[in-house]
Amino acid sequence: MSEDRPATLTQLAADQVVKTYRRGAAPAVAGIDLEIGPDTALGIVGESGSGKSTLARMLAGLETPTSGRVLLDGEPVVNLLRSRTGRSDLRRAVQYVAQDTSSSFDPRRTLRDSVRLPLLRLLRLDRAAADARVDEVLTSLEIAPALADRLPRNVSGGQRQRFAIARALVVSPRVLICDEVVSALDVSVQGAVLNHLRRHTVATGCGLVFVSHGLPATAFISSHLLVVQGGRAVEHGTVEEVVGSPRHDYTRTLLAAHSGPGLRAAS
Ligand SMILES: Nc1ncnc2c1ncn2[C@@H]1O[C@H](COP(=O)(O)OP(=O)(O)O)[C@@H](O)[C@H]1O
Ligand SMILES: [Mg+2]
Numbered sequence: 001m002s003e004d005r006p007a008t009l010t011q012l013a014a015d016q017v018v019k020t021y022r023r024g025a026a027p028a029v030a031g032i033d034l035e036i037g038p039d040t041a042l043g044i045v046g047e048s049g050s051g052k053s054t055l056a057r058m059l060a061g062l063e064t065p066t067s068g069r070v071l072l073d074g075e076p077v078v079n080l081l082r083s084r085t086g087r088s089d090l091r092r093a094v095q096y097v098a099q100d101t102s103s104s105f106d107p108r109r110t111l112r113d114s115v116r117l118p119l120l121r122l123l124r125l126d127r128a129a130a131d132a133r134v135d136e137v138l139t140s141l142e143i144a145p146a147l148a149d150r151l152p153r154n155v156s157g158g159q160r161q162r163f164a165i166a167r168a169l170v171v172s173p174r175v176l177i178c179d180e181v182v183s184a185l186d187v188s189v190q191g192a193v194l195n196h197l198r199r200h201t202v203a204t205g206c207g208l209v210f211v212s213h214g215l216p217a218t219a220f221i222s223s224h225l226l227v228v229q230g231g232r233a234v235e236h237g238t239v240e241e242v243v244g245s246p247r248h249d250y251t252r253t254l255l256a257a258h259s260g261p262g263l264r265a266a267s
């Protein structure tokens with residue numbers, strides 16, 4: 001949160017992270033390095049089952065690496081997870097939004113209550129200050145305030161997804177991790193959500209990790225791309241480098257699957 005942080009400083013890093021879910025099974029993530037700074041928007045692309053969510057969840061501290069480390073400002077995330085303050089610091093700094101929001105909201109709370117909760121618990125704001133901040137974020141995401149008084153089951157999947165993003169952004173995280181957040185949305189809504197995410201992260205210098213199996217949306221929102229296949233990084237560079245001159249056959253296959261107008265049309 002300090003203003004004097006050099007722009008190039010790494011906030012969140014993965015150092016040779018490996019995740020093996022079952023002994024003897026092939027690792028879901030097989031040794032990946034990456035760095036996310038304040039102005040990095042890292043797109044992680046790859047086919048289904050390539051280890052994207054496992055990697056994203058390790059970055060968020062929701063999954064423990066079998067080996068290797070995830071570091072927040074140089075501090076191993078496993079250390080932060082050991083104490084209450086450490087966990088709270090991690091949750092303020094790094095927020096994760098999952099694809100499936102059907103079970104990620106308390107069904108008995110209104111959406112406003114759910115979005116407000118991290119402000120009360122993590123930032124210890126009083127109720128009035130928290131409500132003002134909730135309104136600010138809902139407005140910036142163009143969510144009609146009246147919707148916030150509904151229960152999660154009484155809004156559409158697309159609307160719930162926006163509330164999930166609002167709940168993540170409300171604490172002003174330094175890194176936002178979005179795991180296939182637009183994949184289930186209608187194409188018309190996808191563009192709006194992507195634009196909001198991009199505008200917000202650029203305006204606030206919030207680092208972004210954007211996980212998707214779709215290359216166009218990822219290339220639109222990202223500054224850098226990491227292409228994963230079978231838990232390994234097969235390509236890692238700026239969007240221009242990876243899309244402009246892919247080095248790996250797998251990346252060319254991904255690109256070919258999405259060739260045609262629209263790949264970077266909105267950038
Ligand atoms: N909780 C889990 N337990 C066991 N295996 C898992 C678990 N989560 C993911 N996997 C396996 O790890 C591999 C990578 O999955 P995942 O990270 O979800 O990939 P992606 O998000 O790219 O689709 C898959 O083979 C998947 O079946
Ligand atoms: Mg996934």
